[in-house]
Amino acid sequence: MLIENDYEFDRKHIWHPYSSMKEPLLCYQVVKAKGCKLELYDGKQLIDGMSSWLAAIHGYNHPRLNYAIKKQIKKMSHIMFGGITHPSAISLCRKLIEITPLSLDCVFLSDSGSVSIEVSIKMALQYWLGRSENRQKFLAIKYSYHGDTFAAMSICDPQNSMHNLWQGYLNNNYFAEAPTCGFYDNWDINDFNDFAYIMEQNYKEIAAVIIEPILQGAGGMRIYHPKYLKLVREYCDKYGIILIVDEIATGFGRTGKLFAFEHAKIEPDILCLGKALTGGTMTLAATITTHEIAHTISNSKANCFMHGPTFMGNPIACAVALENINILQNNKWIKQVNNIEKKLSKYLLPLKKLRQISDVRILGAIGVVETYKLINIEAIQKFFVEQGVWIRPFGKLIYLVPPYIIKQHELKKLTQSISLAIENPLNFIN
Ligand SMILES: Cc1ncc(COP(=O)(O)O)c(C=O)c1O
Structure with a gap:
């Protein structure tokens, strides 16, 4: 042909x-x-x-990534993750826990960035169920992008993601004005007024805040001031609200730090990783959370975290992700x-x-x-x-x-x- x-x-x-x-x-x-x-x-x-x-x-x-894939294929390309575990997933999760903040120690592996966002949303909802509180709203930032699945779209910028097209399907969430101070600008506290106001007025309903750290990517490639992110963390602490940090685009060095949240010297409660996780070879994502959130989720009526995709923890993807991080670790x-x-x-x-x-x-x-x-x-x-x-x-x-x-x-x-x-x-x- x-x-x-x-x-x-x-x-x-x-x-x-x-x-x-x-x-x-x-x-x-x-x-x-x-x-x-x-x-x-x-x-x-x-x-x-x-x-x-x-x-x-x-x-x-990349020869090392290719080799990691070939080596894993010789052992097994895939195996179900329900009731079974395997060395590549264990080594990768050990590594992820090692390179992320100390407080993050429970990993959920999934197929793509959008799915890891869905997982983070579900984690936040189930966490509040575990505390016998029914909180179902999320606070996101205008110009944000978190993926194309439905819950992810409900926290994307209402204009860019054409929320109108999905009216009736998307949950109504809160959107704070996006930061206008650039990374290198002088910080202006007025940038944070809208976020602070929405939080003060609605914190009792809010399950989690979700934010792309430092770079708002597909929503406009906006690079913002670390102080905004720092204040987001402070407000989440003040009102006892979960902070989900979406590092899918920024993770693994892109902004000059291994993770972009490091620019603001903060730690997330739930961290989403994807894209560069496998060095661009295989589709894999990870949602990592704290012991406290993970264990509270299991206190909810369901007794377990209600998610489990077929290709969860795919061994080839895990093996190549581990090698990707090994390469990064030579700094x-x-x-x-x-x-x-x-x-x-x-x-x-x-x-x-x-x-x-x-x-x-x-x-x-x-x-x-x-x-x-x-x-x-x-x-x-x-x-x-x-x-x-x-x-x-x-x-x-x-x-x-x-x-x-x-x-x-x-x-x-x-x-x-x-x-x-x-x-x-x-x-x-x-
Ligand atoms: C910040 C952010 N979150 C989530 C996603 C969705 O990831 P995926 O395309 O792997 O579903 C993207 C994709 O561009 C992204 O940039």
Whole structure:
């Protein structure tokens, strides 16, 4: 079969993320990926600026990750987790408990980021049932994104996630104004007024606060002041409310700390991990909580935590996640992420002066260029591919979250391509 026919088949029969079957945007066929390079079917090489949505932190086809997968496959690819345990899950959970704050010591493994959010929501609800209190509301932040499943959508920004579309299905939760102070701005206490007010007025109903630490990702790539997060923790303590920290996008070094909540020197009560957990090789997520929450859940009428997916604790995913963390523990990532931050600052910050650009934000291995005009995704994507780079903007945001192993000249090429793209009016919608 001609490879072109595959495109036609794909367009007609396969949904891609947030895509239309009627007028699908062009998709590029990648046949191989290694290090920081993606190879298209025609042999064209693209430098990767996305890490497959913040997952492939060590780059693609990593020999140690590949070996961990192969070694596990030889033993067993999967085994049910009900009534059975296995060494890869035990070693991974030991490791997760070791690298996260002392208070977090009970791990629930699941399939994806969204599911780990569902699990965290359920944990919070069951915790209050265990305390014979019926609390069912969550307090989230505007511009937040926590996933695409229904409970997760109910805590996503009401505008971005089109809550109206799901009216009747989504629970009504509280949304505080998002922080406006950037990471490096002077802190303004007024930023926290709305959160404080909602908490004071409604704390008796609130089961948990949920927040993306430091970076609000898919809701707008907003990098906010650590003081906001610190105050969120203080208010949760003041009113005895659970704090769920969603580190799915930020975990494993992306912001320059192993976990972004470390910028605010706080600890979560429930922590959600995903994406980079397996170095971008397999789908796996973890929801980690305290002994107290875990044990209170078991006091509830159900006597147990009511969740148990078929592929829970998949051995291949656990084995590769463990190796991913082992690689991180040689601590090379710290220097790599610092270097990326310096280069992104050097190449992207000057774009702030351009009339097309409303803001540039940098933290760790994250570089965000916000434009005034809406981006024509298909046109800009084509432009980037012609330049030999893989960058996937959305809305008014062109952002880079490259693998930590990216070389200086590759990073330069990515940033130069962004500068060129901005100059081309065809890449924007008037
Ligand atoms: C902060 C955050 N939470 C949750 C999710 C959902 O994860 P998944 O796409 O693995 O379901 C994402 C995905 O982008 C995310 O960025």
